[in-house]
Amino acid sequence: MTKDDTMTIREMCDSFDVTPRTLRFYEAKELLFPIREGNKRLFTKRDRARLKLILRGKRFGFTLEEIRELLDLYHMDDSQVTQLSKTYDLALRHLAEMEAQRAELDEAIGELKNQIDWGAKELARRKRNETAA
Amino acid sequence: MTKDDTMTIREMCDSFDVTPRTLRFYEAKELLFPIREGNKRLFTKRDRARLKLILRGKRFGFTLEEIRELLDLYHMDDSQVTQLSKTYDLALRHLAEMEAQRAELDEAIGELKNQIDWGAKELARRKRNETAA
DNA sequence: GCGTTACATTACGTTAACGTCATCTTTCCT
DNA sequence: AGGAAAGATGACGTTAACGTAATGTAACGC
Missing domain, CATH: 1.10.1660.10 (Multidrug-efflux Transporter Regulator; Chain: A; Domain 2)
Structure with a gap:
């Protein structure tokens, strides 16, 4: 640089x-x-x-x-402040969108963890059966 | 239905x-x-x-x-369990990716909120000046 | 001087994820 | 019977976000 x-x-x-x-x-x-x-x-x-x-x-x-x-x-510099309130609204909408996204992401992570747990148990079960055979 | x-x-x-x-x-x-x-x-x-x-x-x-x-x-049904561990790995990677995404999303939300606060103050300042004029 | 980088411009190519016709059956209504 | 309505297939069109190739030039190393 x-x-x-x-x-x-x-x-x-x-x-x-x-x-x-x-x-x-x-x-x-x-x-x-x-x-x-x-x-x-x-x-x-x-x-x-x-x-x-x-x-x-x-x-x-x-x-x-x-x-x-x-x-x-x-x-934004001072010369552009005329458009501030419009941009401000836009930012608020984006914020709402991102927070909704976070909520859904949390839910999805939870569900995915459940599936992974199920997968882990399934793997364990198969290993038991293999050993037993 | x-x-x-x-x-x-x-x-x-x-x-x-x-x-x-x-x-x-x-x-x-x-x-x-x-x-x-x-x-x-x-x-x-x-x-x-x-x-x-x-x-x-x-x-x-x-x-x-x-x-x-x-x-x-x-x-996944029982007939597909052969591929389970491969899919399981994939799910873990996705989970990691999603959790990273959530962390970054939190940071971005924080920054965006700061900017919005700045914007709110800026709007207030302009209103004061208008009224004063 | 001159070849090799480093960067520029122009322009056509590519992939994902559908949209948008055009054209056919099948079915249901009166 | 006959004509909308709903669904199917096939094929071409579209947009976003770059990739990639062709060609040109300015500076740097030796």
């Missing part, structure tokens, strides 16, 4: 385990805004923060478009 | 809020196994249980292929 706190595309790829194509794609979709030095991209701290959120959002099953809208909340 | 506990494709669609195309697609992918009466599909209780799990899995971001493998654990 250079002294001016920017990273090349390769450094970004190594840090976040993504391909160059992905970063260029995200720029085209206006999720990232690397500055240019000549024609080379330089990714700022802001880009890195955004990318972290993008990758997290993806793991939760949000689309890039949904993520793009949410990112505005995290990186 | 008929007396023999089966449902037509339409009843399934209404119950689970999916399209006929989706159910036929899942059958083609061997996720569901409706029986046939003439050429009409009849979905059993087992199909309904599987569909519920399929839709849940999708909400958690699993692919249909991943889900298909997991379904075997939930619907």
Whole structure:
């Protein structure tokens, strides 16, 4: 990482385990805004923060478009505050969605554990029978 | 639902809020196994249980292929127990993945709440300034 | 000087998960 | 009988999120 706190595309790829194509794609979709030095991209701290959120959002099953809208909340400067309340509503909806997701995840984990217990017993039973035979 | 506990494709669609195309697609992918009466599909209780799990899995971001493998654990009869330990391992991996997902989800919810609080304060500040002006 | 990286742009290809016709039976109603 | 209604099959279309190949250029090592 250079002294001016920017990273090349390769450094970004190594840090976040993504391909160059992905970063260029995200720029085209206006999720990232690397500055240019000549024609080379330089990714700022802001880009890195955004990318972290993008990758997290993806793991939760949000689309890039949904993520793009949410990112505005995290990186809003004074000049954009006009849109704040709209974004604020969006964030609340996402929060509700995520908490519902967590509730269902808890339930699913419980059920899966039950099945695994059943599987464990089943394995034990088979072993007994083998030994007995 | 008929007396023999089966449902037509339409009843399934209404119950689970999916399209006929989706159910036929899942059958083609061997996720569901409706029986046939003439050429009409009849979905059993087992199909309904599987569909519920399929839709849940999708909400958690699993692919249909991943889900298909997991379904075997939930619907294993004695004749299939040979593959049990393989499926058991798979289930354990999925469980680990889901618990990791929950941990990250908790963190993300926390951060999002912070941002929302910031947004709420920002809105309040703007309102004060408007009133003051 | 010049070859090898490192990066760029352009453009066509790919996979998953269905959507959307178009065209046929089967069945039920009047 | 005859015409909707429900369901089936087959095939092509669509979107998201990149992959991949072709081609071009700028800087760096020796």
